[in-house]
Amino acid sequence: MRAESAKLTGQHGANRVADSKAVEVGGRAGFAARGVIYALVGVLAVRIAFSDGGGQQADRGGALAEIAHKPFGSVLLWLLGAALAGMALWRLSEAVIGQPGEDGDKAGKRLAAAGRAVFYGFVSYSVLAYAVGEKTSGSGSSDKRTDDVTAKALGWPGGQWILSVAGIGVACAGVWIAVRALMRKFHKHLEMARMSERERRVVDFLGMFGGASRGVLFATAGGFAVAAAVQHEPGKSKGMDDTLRSFAHTPAGPWLLVVIAVGLVAFGLFSWANARWRTV
DSSP states (O other): OHHHHHHHHHHHHHHHHHHSHHHHHHHHHHHHHHHHHHHHHHHHHHHHHTSOGGGOOSSHHHHHHHHHTSTTHHHHHHHHHHHHHHHHHHHHHHHHHOOSSTTTTOHHHHHHHHHHHHHHHHHHHHHHHHHTTOHHHHHSOHHHHHHHHHHHHHTSTTHHHHHHHHHHHHHHHHHHHHHHHHTTGGGGGBOGGGSOHHHHHHHHHHHHHHHHHHHHHHHHHHHHHHHHHHHTOGGGSOOHHHHHHHHTTSTTTHHHHHHHHHHHHHHHHHHHHHHHHBOO
């Protein structure tokens, strides 16, 4: 009885943490911050499609550099980092007590939430480190980091197999993201009843187009990782910037890159819709 009482007390405490206004605000701020990053990456990719990009990077580092050069850029970076920390806290609360919904307390969903909490915690740290002057922490080239990690992985025993499995996993995740977006699976996470008919149509378009574009980007990056493993060439693996640039080298020319880039902007706007209507 005492153990059961302690368990109930612990669950009650966890629920209070999950239901607290601070966690809700943190989650919504995190979606807004994610939207800023994706929207900026998309804008940078459009610039690159019609020019050499002026040395800019269409990835998180490029987005942070773009913010840093704006008026009050340092303040904006601090706000962005704090918002992403809020997202990490909200995801952590989901890992501890489960997500909203009937199957929200399943082990798989809790584990996924824990993984997202770690990811957003890392992103928050990199943004805040950049804000205090560690420029290589947040704005380093995603392509160089990818090359370094790939080269290191290929040097391990069985490294080709490990990299192949990782690449296939990323590619499959990209396909999964795109398919779920096109099937509008995001509806179950949003308070659709609070939206007007026009708002629902706009959110549907942004969620489907933005999610599908994001999924294509992930799937393509995973394919490059598999190619790097099979050919044992670290340079074949590409970060977000090089993956986006690769779309411009297809028969469709820069227009395919433009479509994906606009899709990333759409995903950024969809993230802002989540900040308003997501069930948190």
